[in-house]
Amino acid sequence: MNSELVVDVQPQEISIAVLEDKKLVELQKEARDVSYAVGNIYAGRVKKLMPGLNAAFIDIGYKKDAFLHYLDLGPQFKSVDKFYKQALNDKKKFPLVSKMTLEKDIDKDGSISDILKVGQEILVQVAKEPISTKGPRLTSELSFAGRFLVLIPFNDKVSISQKIKSKEERARLRQLIQSIKPKNFGVIVRTVAEGKKVIELDNELKTLVKRWEENLPKIQKEKLPTLIYEETGRIVGLLRDVFNSSFQDIHVNDKEIFSQIKDYISIIAPDKKDIVKLYTGDLPIFDSFAVTKQMKALFGKTVTFRNGAYLIIEHTEALHVIDVNSGNRSKVLEAGQENNAFEVNSAAAEEISRQLRLRDLGGIIVIDFIDMSEGEHRSKLISRMQELMANDRAKHNILPLSKFGLMQITRQRVRPEMVVDTTETCPTCFGKGEIKPSILFTDSLRSKISYLVNKLEVKKFTLHVHPYIAAYIEKGFPSLKWQWKWRYGFGFKIIPDQSLAFLEYHFYDKDREEIDLKQDIELK
Known part of the structure; x- marks a missing residue:
């Protein structure tokens, strides 16, 4: 198994993603002004x-x-x-x-x-x-x-x-x-x-x-x-707990954090110090390693996992409830209801074990699997879940399926559950429901580039936009991007950013500090 650690350092928070064979399995976020409490x-x-x-x-x-x-x-x-x-x-x-x-x-x-x-x-x-x-x-x-x-x-x-x-x-x-x-x-x-x-x-x-x-x-x-x-920072603390010989790469986009991690790896595993790499690409680091896309797909209420099957994950004050649904599957008649249920449940067990680590769900978790009548299938499902959760560092206990097909799991809760809001507030109308004509969006971007270059005299900057907008700006010959470069200079870059909403954009200077151009004020 190929394990990677991707560290995204932003002014307000640090996000840490653990990938196993390119799949996102753990995500930690820490505000930069909040200390790591456990162990203090x-x-x-x-x-x-x-x-x-x-x-x-x-x-x-x-x-x-x-x-x-x-x-x-x-x-x-x-x-x-x-x-x-x-x-x-x-x-x-x-x-x-x-x-x-x-x-x-x-x-x-x-x-x-x-x-x-x-x-x-x-x-x-x-x-x-x-x-x-x-x-x-x-x-x-x-x-x-x-x-x-x-x-x-x-x-x-x-x-x-x-x-x-x-x-x-x-x-x-x-x-x-x-x-x-x-x-x-x-x-x-x-x-x-x-x-x-x-x-x-x-x-x-x-x-x-x-x-x-x-x-x-x-x-x-x-x-x-x-x-x-005060306990070591979350990055070093996570490394201390999860680092093993299967780690192939640790990518980080900040020089200071890069030095901290490299120093720590040099102490605990000198032969592995070269796996720590400073990321200097133009794309956001989470976009480059497909973390953003996986976050959008995996943190919603509904999570699809195979051939139309999906999970519904609900949270209450007392427990977490996960419902397994087969969705629209063509194999039902061919394989038979029992075999089809076992196949869906086995695939669901794999995704559920991932979700428990990813969201760091704790306390009581109740899973409503699709009903199976054969005892052999029920036993295999329990064994499969135990096998999948063997690498989970949190203490847990898995109970056999009840006669209603429910599996109960207790899992240690040390930190608050990881919640990522996958919905997006319209960046143009700010939730009011009315926006300016979208066909004029690129004209607005051009006027703000002109304002930066000619009024604020900012010559080097990057413009982060949604990937669809970036593709539109770069299409054709001459493209809008090249028209703007010829007119306002070659010191800026257009960066597609998957974390942004459709008509959202951000300007950053050469030091990656955001340039605050309020979107609700028309620049002249």
């Missing part, structure tokens, strides 16, 4: 106790207080609390975890009221981003994730990923980590650590310990609530 460590204050929920609300600086359940305190909470109090009591000397005597684990069936008090200061880490009306979900079991290892302070255990099956390899890794880890630091060995050399694991472990030592002293200086440790 805060010093906060207990705002309210909820004994009925056995939980507490913690003030960490968000608009909504964050939620901390008793079970998320972690067995070593007393040790974390002891460390925090020592750090605050003696600000001239920072306590060393390796020299501490760890406290006893808290009772698994205990009460939040026995552990926390209103106003108490506490160290917490974000486990889930704010979703919908809910604030962040927290844990007090602090951890620092690397590519091969996860470091857990106040814990002396070494755990090995269950996906590493070889007993010899599990024993090797356990013995190795036990010999190099500091005292009172636990380690989880991730699946990708299988077969790695001592030096690679040792270097990453030292890096993770260094993160702890460099960031935690902030609790002695900052006022509450405060950010103590």
Whole structure:
């Protein structure tokens, strides 16, 4: 399987697309002024106790207080609390975890009221981003994730990923980590650590310990609530989780982000550093790699997938519902209803597994497959879905088909669901329903080019328009494009942009900064 990462860096947001064999399977968007919350460590204050929920609300600086359940305190909470109090009591000397005597684990069936008090200061880490009306979900079991290892302070255990099956390899890794880890630091060995050399694991472990030592002293200086440790950016974080030997290319259209990614790849996989490539083409990077077109096709309510069959994806407050429809198919009579249903359901399972990753759907997902009467087909469909979701990094559980043909899936939700609006507001009338004659559209473009060149004296710029408009401007001899170039100079380019609506356009200067020419004002 050929995997590619395409990174589109824009002034307001960064979009990250993961392609497998040219198909879009994951999409992440991050506003550039918003930090990556999951993994961040805060010093906060207990705002309210909820004994009925056995939980507490913690003030960490968000608009909504964050939620901390008793079970998320972690067995070593007393040790974390002891460390925090020592750090605050003696600000001239920072306590060393390796020299501490760890406290006893808290009772698994205990009460939040026995552990926390209103106003108490506490160290917490974000486990889930704010979703919908809910604030962040927290844990007090602090951890620092690397590519091969996860470091857990106040814990002396070494755990090995269950996906590493070889007993010899599990024993090797356990013995190795036990010999190099500091005292009172636990380690989880991730699946990708299988077969790695001592030096690679040792270097990453030292890096993770260094993160702890460099960031935690902030609790002695900052006022509450405060950010103590900020997780790596979403791009590096995504790379850390998904990067593997199947990655062939990483394309990015920004020099600064390109350097960050190349530096990170040089550390974790020096032999792969050359796969990071700076995109300098004229077309928008997502258009060049067919990401925009796939986004338009895959994020609507209705998603077609094979021979007229389609999915209808609905969202409610409690769950997600996916309906499988066969559509108009010519094979019904030839193959028989049962075989036809199994064929459609198998193809639907493939598209559904893709949609779950792409939209990052979480919580409860109910799938209404086409009814099948044969037990063998029902069993094969379950096995097929399990196989397709094996590479899904989110924790999930798949239940057998019910007697009504419904499949229930629970899938871990860490971040808000990815939503891409595939509808377009008319850029000319702004939703009013009336536009100027479209035949005069190119005349309007020409007048604005004249205004840029002659009035604003902008000689080099690009004009982004819908691909149909670009084709019209470039057709014929002499084409409109060449007429404009001969009249206004050769310093501008016409760029077809699939993300634009039909009569939408944008001007950009040589530094790719947009030139604001309001479309509702006629230039003279």
